[in-house]
Amino acid sequence: MQVLKLTGGGFDAEGNPIPSVEQYVDHAKCRDEANSGGNQINLVDGSAHVFESLIQLPKGTAPVEVGKSVRVMEGNVVRVKSSVKRFQKDQLHARLWV
Helix, strand or coil: CEEEEEEEEEECCCCCEEEEEEEEEECCCCEEEECCCCCEEECCCCCEEECCEEEEEECCCCCCCCCCEEEEEECCEEEEEEECCEEEECCCEEEEEC
16 A cells, blocks of 8 residues: 655745655555445544445554545556545554545
């Protein structure tokens, strides 16, 4: 799984703005499961949401903020690309819903 990060940016020595660059950075190995059954999750605000995919992550994976853009790659093919709806650490693994 890769997470979209902003790198660079700021101002040069003359005060001119330097644009930041968006790029996907490797975050963790994962396994994705499409939500073919139309299952829902409860979001932080208490609302229900039908998620696109569940991404299974190994124990100890750093949390990913809600709203961040992520993608799951298989070689050079993008399997899943969406924004994080919920992240949850469990005892033996972590899960992320998009």
